[in-house]
Amino acid sequence: MTDTIINPAQHPEVTQQLSENIILTTLDDLYNWAKMSSLYPMMFGTACCFMEFMAAYASRFDMERYGMIPRATPRQADLLITAGTITMKYAPNLVRLYEQMPEPKYVIAMGACTITGGMFSVDSPSAVRGVDKLIPVDVYIPGCPPRPEAVLDAIIKLRKKIANESIQERERTKQTHRYYSIPHKMKVVPPVNDGQYLRSATRSCPVQEILEATGLPLPLKLSKESKV
Incomplete structure (x- = not known):
């Protein structure tokens, strides 16, 4: 009986069997x-x-x-x-x-x-x-x-x-103030492609000399526009 009584002022002894079955x-x-x-x-x-x-x-x-x-x-x-x-x-x-x-x-x-x-x-x-x-x-x-x-x-x-996360610090590291949210509208960005490059001289109809030198056929619609 005296062997099972533990002095509250002393640290409890951890047996080998107890240390192998408990993970701290x-x-x-x-x-x-x-x-x-x-x-x-x-x-x-x-x-x-x-x-x-x-x-x-x-x-x-x-x-x-x-x-x-x-x-x-x-x-x-x-x-x-x-x-x-x-x-x-x-x-x-x-x-x-x-x-x-x-x-x-x-x-x-x-x-x-x-x-x-x-x-x-x-x-x-x-x-x-x-x-x-x-x-x-x-x-x-x-x-x-x-x-x-x-x-x-x-x-x-x-x-x-x-x-490596912590439950206490999870709310502190939460990202806020995003660029877009459902209650707000997205910021309008001016378009980068304005289509001006389609009207450049390099994309215009080729001259008749180039067509004759290369021998490439020209679509009927473009050939009519070049004659006009």
Whole structure:
């Protein structure tokens, strides 16, 4: 009986059996471990970059080994993966899907068109120059298109970011004041392509001497305009 009585003034002795069956951790580590091991992504693909996810989810790379199960609704997803060009017409739908996702939520931007607008950002007045102007982005995947290895590397980096998060500091680091929101209208940007280059001398109808030298046929409509 005396062996089971513990002096409250002394530190309890931890036996070897007790130390091997109890793991000491923090609430942040436990929460982050469960979160990083069960990411439910929702795909938002609009162009060819999204085809690389077929290879990433195939048996060779097996993205599901990280606990990622694709979902078809934003209310069941906590990871939004965007790939392809985002236009002004798509922007409200993308923001609406992001706002319907439960907290905490994460975003991966895949491909040059999603990150910077890509080749469509040169003279397209409707392409968004980067999806981070609409929603906060956690991980960027550069490339045109990125390889499946790059997609897996982005997932690993996102898991490391989730593992270092804290529940108390999550609200402090939340991104606000985005470029676009549903209650407001998007800022009107003057068009870059004004069509003046179509009226330049280099694009006008070729002279008759060039046509005779090259022997290229001229469309009937242009030949009539050149005679007039």
